[in-house]
Amino acid sequence: MTTGETFDCRVAFADELRALARDDERIVAVCNDSVGSSNLGGFAEEFPDRLINVGIAEQDMVGVAAGLAGGGYVPFVCGASPFLTGRALEQIKADLAYSNAHVVLCGMSPGMAYGPLGPTHHSIEDLAWLRAIAGMTIVVPADPVQTRGAVRWALDHAGPVFLRIGRFKVPQVMPDGEPFQIGRAGTLVEGDDVTIVAAGTLVSRAVEAAARLRASGIRARVLNMATIKPLDEAAVLAAATQTRGIVTAEEATVYGGLGGAVAEFVVQHAPVPMRLLGVPGVFAPTGETEFLLEHFGLTAEGIAAAARDLTGHHRG
Incomplete structure (x- = not known):
């Protein structure tokens, strides 16, 4: 489902975290001078002694969070994704993943959400470098429903988790109350001509692309791949064997993230034509987020065009 209204998933994240914290005193929030941008103002007001x-x-x-986890707390570490993942990569690897610490990293405003602030604030590499770390679970919720479900799931998961919480507003694509399942892709649109695998902000655009393709006689399957690691290999294998090709779409570099994960699996198990949509190995320029998504073809029409090209259907 999609709705006309759009939502900031950071709000859903903060609301769910506060609700869970009322019943679970283990929950603490750790931030890097990002109370406002992480929407933690309400948490700070309600739990002043549990915000560090x-x-x-x-x-x-990240080091403080590892220590808190060792003391029996469940830290939700909140910060702008480019700095949380880039500046603290060594600590994420050594203090969290190697130690299998129960810490939830919450990368706020990822992708190109900080568009006007330029390449230093674009977080397009986070999926790639965290996916390379053993023991890391990587979740990219598509909408507020999935964001709330992922927060609930992460609270009970034993090891380190990276939640990529979008700032760019998106419509709801998942039904209310839909349970979050790790490592399971959601099929939002059925189709047997081509498969579009999308994550995060690109999921709603993939659904719209499928509608455009259907109007021209192309039946596109749409998979909401909210879990980048572990990947839903069964869904990818089905896409590769039941449709003529796969298009991946992500608000990230095309190297090492969702597209890389899907391509790595496909090339080893069921080679099929693919198109990887994202930022093509360059520094994204400075500009509003909507402009940047259009610049890189990360729109409904851009996704549809890639699917047409892959299947050999071209607009005249």
């Missing part, structure tokens, strides 16, 4: 603001010190932030 380390200032602009991301390495310390």
